[in-house]
Amino acid sequence: MARDMSIEDRQAIDRTLALQGHLFDRGELDRLEEIFTPEIVYDLSDVGAGTFEGLEAIRSGALRLGAGNPVAHHVTNTVITSHQDDLATVQSKGLIIMADGSVSSVTHFDTLRRDDSGWRISRRVIRAQRTPLGGLHLTHAGER
Template sequence: MTDRGDFAGQAALFTQDVVYDVSALGGGRLVGLATIREAALTLGDANPVAHHVTNIVLRETADGRVHAVSKGLGVMADGSTGSVTYEDTVERTPAGWRITHRVVRPRRTPLRD
């Protein structure tokens, strides 16, 4: 969705007040879909041309939330790639399951957290 500029489509994944923490990438904590949209527009052509998510592990908690950990690959316009780990909190909302909090951590060293 975002890769092609469909920022309205983010509402199918995230709550309106999502906390999107890209501090480990130098982007700080972005709060809300509008803030995420503005950050992406500011990056412009420095955004990845594609994001691929894989290896999703889900763990339900006693309070009904779900914690998800997954791997992400970002492909840049020049063909370079990067790897991240997504740590998500997912909650059931009236619109369905949505991510309420995401932490993005770059993966640059093998065999370490």
């Protein structure tokens, strides 16, 4: 399915995902409607920050975290896993840099919808990468 998506749609999706990091890193929370639908569900429960529903909840949550927010968000390895008409599912990797210099890796699981404004994220689930090989090495530890 995803291979039939136009180059323009792929570029627009990449731009939306990339813009998210720029807006958060610059604190431009008044521009979140450029990347999220109004009814966005942003699930950060895997990293202990809960789930936010709607643009105002995301803004309030980011402001509440204050200095606990990452200072840099980097999105890479974007893969459109499926699409149909005005709906696409996308996985991407994220590197998050904190003020103390620590770095974390996450995977974004996104659903994007296209409307008159373009492609916007309607659901985002973030999962932390905590073990090498997704934990596969733990199941094969005795096979050396």
